[in-house]
Amino acid sequence: MRNFAAVLLFSLVTIGFFTWFSNFGIPQVDPAPPPKEEKLDLGAMTMEQFTALGERVYKGKGTCTLCHSALGGRAPLLQEAGAISKERLADERYKGEAEDMAGYLYESMVKPSAFVVEGFGKAGSSDTVSPMPDVSGGSVGLSDAEMKSVVAYLQKLGGYEITVEIPKDAVPETEEEATSRAPFKTAEAAIAEFACGACHKVAGEEGEVGPDLRKIGRLRDRSYLRRSILDPNAEISKGFEKDQMPADYGEQMYAKELEMIVEYLAALK
Amino acid sequence: MARLLGGLLLVVLAVTLLPGDWPAVDSGLTQSAFAQGAAKTETATAGIAAPKLTPDDYPRIAGVNGRIVVWLVAQLHLWFAAFVLAVPIFVFIIEAIGMSTRDKRYDDMAYEFIKISIAAYSLTAILGGFLVFSLIIFYPHVIQYLGAIFKDTMFYYALLFFLESAALYLYYYGWQWLQGGFRKWVHLTLGLVLNAAGTMLMFLANGWLTFMMSPAGIDPGGIFTGDVWTALHNHLWNPINIHRMVANVAYGGSIVGAYAAFKFLAATRAEERAHYDWMGYTANFIAISALLPLPFAGYYLAAEIYAYSQQMGITLMGGIFAWLFIIQAVLIGTLFLSANYYLWCGMARSEGAARYNRYIKYLAFVIVAAFLVWFTPHTLVLTNEELKALGGPYHKYLGPLGIMPAKNTAVNVMILFTALSFLIYRRANRIAMVGWAKAGNAVQVALFSAGIANIFFLGIYHGYFTNTVYKVASSIPQVITTLVVIAASIVIDAMMYRGAKEVAPLRWGRVPERAQYALFLLAVAFTWLMGLMGYIRSGIRQHWHVVGVFRDNSPDAFTPTLGYAANVVSVGTIIFMAMVIFVFWLSQVSAVKTTPAGFWKEQAS
Numbered sequence: 001m002r003n004f005a006a007v008l009l010f011s012l013v014t015i016g017f018f019t020w021f022s023n024f025g026i027p028q029v030d031p032a033p034p035p036k037e038e039k040l041d042l043g044a045m046t047m048e049q050f051t052a053l054g055e056r057v058y059k060g061k062g063t064c065t066l067c068h069s070a071l072g073g074r075a076p077l078l079q080e081a082g083a084i085s086k087e088r089l090a091d092e093r094y095k096g097e098a099e100d101m102a103g104y105l106y107e108s109m110v111k112p113s114a115f116v117v118e119g120f121g122k123a124g125s126s127d128t129v130s131p132m133p134d135v136s137g138g139s140v141g142l143s144d145a146e147m148k149s150v151v152a153y154l155q156k157l158g159g160y161e162i163t164v165e166i167p168k169d170a171v172p173e174t175e176e177e178a179t180s181r182a183p184f185k186t187a188e189a190a191i192a193e194f195a196c197g198a199c200h201k202v203a204g205e206e207g208e209v210g211p212d213l214r215k216i217g218r219l220r221d222r223s224y225l226r227r228s229i230l231d232p233n234a235e236i237s238k239g240f241e242k243d244q245m246p247a248d249y250g251e252q253m254y255a256k257e258l259e260m261i262v263e264y265l266a267a268l269k
Numbered sequence: 270m271a272r273l274l275g276g277l278l279l280v281v282l283a284v285t286l287l288p289g290d291w292p293a294v295d296s297g298l299t300q301s302a303f304a305q306g307a308a309k310t311e312t313a314t315a316g317i318a319a320p321k322l323t324p325d326d327y328p329r330i331a332g333v334n335g336r337i338v339v340w341l342v343a344q345l346h347l348w349f350a351a352f353v354l355a356v357p358i359f360v361f362i363i364e365a366i367g368m369s370t371r372d373k374r375y376d377d378m379a380y381e382f383i384k385i386s387i388a389a390y391s392l393t394a395i396l397g398g399f400l401v402f403s404l405i406i407f408y409p410h411v412i413q414y415l416g417a418i419f420k421d422t423m424f425y426y427a428l429l430f431f432l433e434s435a436a437l438y439l440y441y442y443g444w445q446w447l448q449g450g451f452r453k454w455v456h457l458t459l460g461l462v463l464n465a466a467g468t469m470l471m472f473l474a475n476g477w478l479t480f481m482m483s484p485a486g487i488d489p490g491g492i493f494t495g496d497v498w499t500a501l502h503n504h505l506w507n508p509i510n511i512h513r514m515v516a517n518v519a520y521g522g523s524i525v526g527a528y529a530a531f532k533f534l535a536a537t538r539a540e541e542r543a544h545y546d547w548m549g550y551t552a553n554f555i556a557i558s559a560l561l562p563l564p565f566a567g568y569y570l571a572a573e574i575y576a577y578s579q580q581m582g583i584t585l586m587g588g589i590f591a592w593l594f595i596i597q598a599v600l601i602g603t604l605f606l607s608a609n610y611y612l613w614c615g616m617a618r619s620e621g622a623a624r625y626n627r628y629i630k631y632l633a634f635v636i637v638a639a640f641l642v643w644f645t646p647h648t649l650v651l652t653n654e655e656l657k658a659l660g661g662p663y664h665k666y667l668g669p670l671g672i673m674p675a676k677n678t679a680v681n682v683m684i685l686f687t688a689l690s691f692l693i694y695r696r697a698n699r700i701a702m703v704g705w706a707k708a709g710n711a712v713q714v715a716l717f718s719a720g721i722a723n724i725f726f727l728g729i730y731h732g733y734f735t736n737t738v739y740k741v742a743s744s745i746p747q748v749i750t751t752l753v754v755i756a757a758s759i760v761i762d763a764m765m766y767r768g769a770k771e772v773a774p775l776r777w778g779r780v781p782e783r784a785q786y787a788l789f790l791l792a793v794a795f796t797w798l799m800g801l802m803g804y805i806r807s808g809i810r811q812h813w814h815v816v817g818v819f820r821d822n823s824p825d826a827f828t829p830t831l832g833y834a835a836n837v838v839s840v841g842t843i844i845f846m847a848m849v850i851f852v853f854w855l856s857q858v859s860a861v862k863t864t865p866a867g868f869w870k871e872q873a874s
Contacts, residue, residue: 003534007789011846014793015839021599022835026592031828034812066583131579137489223317230318231490255320255410
């Protein structure tokens with residue numbers, strides 16, 4: 001028993017030390033919270049605010065400073081992005097389609113491999129593949145407006161004239177409204193509210209724009225239905241047009257509602 | 270047996286209780302949607318889209334923090350799983366050694382090892398069941414999504430689990446029955462089957478979690494369109510497989526070492542002490558042998574993470590997690606120091622060791638120095654105030670690549686000196702009889718000197734005289750140097766000490782009690798370290814369930830601070846220790862007999 005107590009005490013002291021060290025021996029850095037979807041009111045934005053947005057995106061959500069910083073030399077510095085882009089566009093290795101500074105900067109974000117700066121390519125690719133991700137997708141997921149704001153910010157940073165325009169058309173959907181409402185109780189209620197019937201024959205409605213959904217469960221399974229709603233353009237039903245069905249239901253619906261609707265449609269046989 | 274059945278039942282229940290609306294399970298359609306990926310027929314099915322969740326999609330139950338529950342249960346499951354996967358690996362090897370040397374002590378020790386892991390086995394299964402339960406309860410949509418993708422593997426998982434259980438029980442209960450000649454071969458084969466099944470089981474589970482880190486088979490729209498194999502065989506699968514395999518063996522060795530240490534302390538008879546001393550020594554030997562290659566497996570994994578996504582690599586080594594590697598350095602330093610300390614204490618077993626005692630202080634000095642370099646690279650630990658003054662978490666010298674060459678050099682030196690400790694321990698009680706002993710010695714000294722010089726040269730050259738991009742390039746030649754030196758010197762040593770003369774018989778059991786505490790330290794530090802690395806492996810996903818595809822929108826999506834994580838890990842370690850004590854107790858309680866006087870009816874004789 002004495003041995004047991006001694007061993008136990010010894011182990012607890014060891015664990016205590018590790019715990020103490022991790023709490024007080026090193027600085028407690030609070031990791032940045034997950035990036036929030038910002039509600040952009042582009043219509044009312046001045047260029048000043050737009051470049052400020054660009055700076056926020058550049059240092060935050062865009063994760064650009066993770067690589068483009070003076071530390072470690074992982075990626076070229078972008079303070080002089082303007083002068084650089086002239087050189088790039090003139091370089092014979094350049095494979096992209098950009099014609100000016102703003103175009104080059106924008107292209108660097110969505111097609112990083114269009115031009116890979118010497119010495120910075122992925123290991124073994126002899127500078128043909130960039131380690132930089134396409135920041136419009138994947139885990140960064142910047143919108144077109146956000147990327148343009150970054151371009152504006154980079155232009156301002158280098159002291160150049162800002163040539164991008166604030167996009168007016170892409171006013172993002174009203175996120176707030178979507179998250180503050182109570183979820184619909186039934187699939188019928190949700191279908192009525194999301195106005196699927198405006199385009200489809202479903203739940204007593206007689207829409208003509210999209211496919212008839214009254215027996216859709218016979219044709220399609222749940223995963224297909226789920227995708228049709230989240231990403232309508234992934235596969236276009238025969239005889240119908242692309243870009244007709246709203247692509248943002250994923251943002252408007254609660255996951256539960258989506259499942260309810262999928263469930264409902266799948267049962268239509 | 271009852272425990273096993275209980276565990277099994279839980280797993281089976283958990284699997285069948287998974288949400289009924291798994292898309293593929295019940296599609297009233299002709300084909301299974303998921304085995305097919307993007308299909309071509311009219312009724313064909315598309316891929317699997319990740320749902321977009323809101324905080325309300327994560328059930329909150331009785332104010333319990335779901336993330337912490339899942340975290341703890343997963344970690345406990347992993348600790349036990351690592352242990353029960355590792356033990357059969359070295360039991361198999363020890364049994365084979367016993368077979369070829371015809372030394373029965375090996376067979377007995379192997380049997381005792383496997384006995385310890387039996388009770389732990391059912392606990393592993395039960396914890397696995399709990400893990401599935403807690404995931405279903407707290408993260409229903411996540412498990413549903415992963416379930417849809419990995420549905421097919423679940424079946425094989427269950428199958429392998431049955432196979433592993435059957436092999437384990439036959440292997441253990443049949444040990445005394447399957448002895449001698451052909452039967453022993455049958456027994457050894459069972460051990461092989463057991464290990465194959467266990468390893469494959471782990472690989473499957475690794476596929477699920479690496480998919481969450483480096484998803485494969487995802488189209489540009491974020492839809493999964495691959496098949497099960499694509500999902501399994503994702504970028505980080507093999508690096509994690511290798512890393513876990515090696516780490517498990519080291520970990521299993523350390524836990525068995527703690528068991529032997531405790532039995533040693535509790536032993537009253539000299540033979541018992543001798544037996545457990547020997548067992549502890551073997552366990553420590555296993556732990557060190559696996560510990561030496563472990564940093565290399567770790568570098569390989571880190572390099573693959575960089576290769577997969579530079580962003581993730583930088584999050585791993587650069588941001589707040591940079592400080593985690595300081596904690597990791599303390600822990601790995603602890604492991605190396607206690608393993609070495611144990612070896613040095615063990616020299617008390619032999620009369621011949623006195624010749625080498627004077628070297629130990631130099632060994633200790635170098636290992637501690639290497640540890641310090643590793644621990645405090647170019648920076649002093651910052652306080653929070655200093656941090657604010659710096660304006661960010663990135664101390665200018667803590668640019669991760671900048672410090673890597675120095676750290677790499679220190680680690681390699683530490684590993685080489687641990688190998689040296691071991692070589693010295695090995696020859697402590699022996700005198701080489703071959704004619705070329707002197708030359709052999711000189712070659713070994715030259716090897717070590719050249720190796721160390723090379724490691725320093727590489728570290729300094731790459732660290733301070735090249736462009737940053739090439740800084741990491743030093744690690745691979747350094748590693749190769751270390752491995753070559755160790756392998757070559759062991760080969761020379763083995764040949765040199767063939768037929769060597771023993772100075773005096775080794776006295777097993779004649780070892781100070783503090784040596785046993787080194788074994789406990791090893792086990793506790795290892796457990797804690799595994800917990801810590803579990804946090805970072807999961808933490809680099811940041812606010813994603815599946816990186817870049819399926820976002821974590823729960824209120825717990827934030828990355829916790831290191832202190833917070835350390836507290837969770839400590840609580841987990843304590844629970845784990847309590848369970849391990851229970852398991853050890855169980856494994857001996859079956860031998861305890863109580864004779865209740867006057868309880869049973871007297872039999873008429």
